[in-house]
Amino acid sequence: MKFTYLKNVTTLQLNQNKCSGCGMCLEVCPQQVFSMNGNLSAIVDRDACLECGACAKNCPRQAISVRQGVGCAYAVLVDKFNLKGQCCGDTCCSLEDYRKES
Numbered sequence: 286m287k288f289t290y291l292k293n294v295t296t297l298q299l300n301q302n303k304c305s306g307c308g309m310c311l312e313v314c315p316q317q318v319f320s321m322n323g324n325l326s327a328i329v330d331r332d333a334c335l336e337c338g339a340c341a342k343n344c345p346r347q348a349i350s351v352r353q354g355v356g357c358a359y360a361v362l363v364d365k366f367n368l369k370g371q372c373c374g375d376t377c378c379s380l381e382d383y384r385k386e387s
């Protein structure tokens with residue numbers, strides 16, 4: 286299932302001038318936001334971005350920026366993939382809080 290998000294609000298930015306075309310962002314993005322355009326990554330579904338930060342964190346060229354902190358999105362991913370106890374972000378939210386509210 287691909288989540289959708291509010292339109293035109295994501296802070297996701299990609300600087301293709303820094304991109305090496307390694308494809309890491311395509312691998313880590315749970316929302317298929319990126320695609321390869323020739324030898325460079327391109328944003329193809331910006332509004333699907335959940336601002337989880339995985340792409341920016343794993344880009345070896347610092348070509349991607351996104352304002353992390355959408356705790357509910359992270360909690361949904363943790364819950365969906367049963368990743369409790371694993372954290373890839375710097376701004377962890379409380380999964381217990383998410384569960385109480387849902």
Ligand code: SF4
Nearest residue numbers: 304305307308310344
């Ligand atoms: S991870 Fe960074 S360098 Fe690699 S393809 Fe994506 S934007 Fe380009």
Ligand code: SF4
Nearest residue numbers: 314334335337338340
């Ligand atoms: S922040 Fe997360 S959802 Fe958004 S493009 Fe990056 S990896 Fe995909």
